[in-house]
Amino acid sequence: MAEHKHGDMDINVQTKTFNGFIKAITWCVVAIAILCLFLAVFAS
Structure with missing residues (x-):
């Protein structure tokens, strides 16, 4: 089995x-x- 070399x-x-x-x-x-801000401002 091969030896593991860190890095x-x-x-x-x-x-x-x-x-x-x-x-x-x-x-x-x-x-x-941005979508949430747009909906908060314009979707009333």
């Missing part, structure tokens, strides 16, 4: 995926906040 794995793909996920969640939260 030896290439995680570039996982890092890019995580950063894309965080960016998408951030944009969704901003869009929902």
